[in-house]
Amino acid sequence: MKVLYSVVILAVIATVQATLTDEQKAKLKQHQDECLKSFPADKLLLEKARKGDLADNKTLKDYLYCVIEKSGFITPDGKIQTAVLETKLASVTAAENAKKLVAKCTSQKNLDKKESAEAIYKCVYNETKFSLI
Numbered sequence: 001m002k003v004l005y006s007v008v009i010l011a012v013i014a015t016v017q018a019t020l021t022d023e024q025k026a027k028l029k030q031h032q033d034e035c036l037k038s039f040p041a042d043k044l045l046l047e048k049a050r051k052g053d054l055a056d057n058k059t060l061k062d063y064l065y066c067v068i069e070k071s072g073f074i075t076p077d078g079k080i081q082t083a084v085l086e087t088k089l090a091s092v093t094a095a096e097n098a099k100k101l102v103a104k105c106t107s108q109k110n111l112d113k114k115e116s117a118e119a120i121y122k123c124v125y126n127e128t129k130f131s132l133i
Contacts, residue, residue: 020091028071032133035066050131054122065117067133073120078113080106080120092130101127 020028039062045055049064068074072084082102089098105123108116121132 024088024091028067031067031070034070035063039063039066046133050133052122052125052129052131054118061114061118064121064133065114068117068121069113071132073132074113074117076113078116080116082106085120089124089128089130093128 039059041057041060041063045057045060046063048055049060054060054064065074069076071088072081073088074080085106086095086098086102089101093101101124104127105120106116108119111119124130124132
């Protein structure tokens with residue numbers, strides 16, 4: 001049973017990642033490269049973060065915010081761009097699910113911009129197994 005569950009999870013992850021267009025993948029890679037120059041996070045920590053294990057590391061969290069901000073999910077002053085988030089998440093889940101996901105993942109209040117980026121990342125990953133970074 002565990003093997004079947006693992007196979008299903010891997011298939012879902014592969015399907016989600018495969019739904020990004022080549023243009024979206026290239027743009028994400030550009031954001032990642034730019035942010036890595038500004039915030040040289042440890043590669044092992046990045047690898048773990050992309051699998052949902054986000055370490056309590058300032059450079060990693062700065063990198064995470066940078067990628068999320070450059071992706072247009074949050075403004076430089078910390079305003080969450082729900083419409084942008086919904087549109088981009090609709091490429092990895094059904095549009096109806098994307099709207100519900102954004103509502104759930106942006107419900108925390110009184111967070112600074114980096115805390116908001118972290119909360120969005122964790123929620124989206126936990127709900128979809130899709131890494132925004």
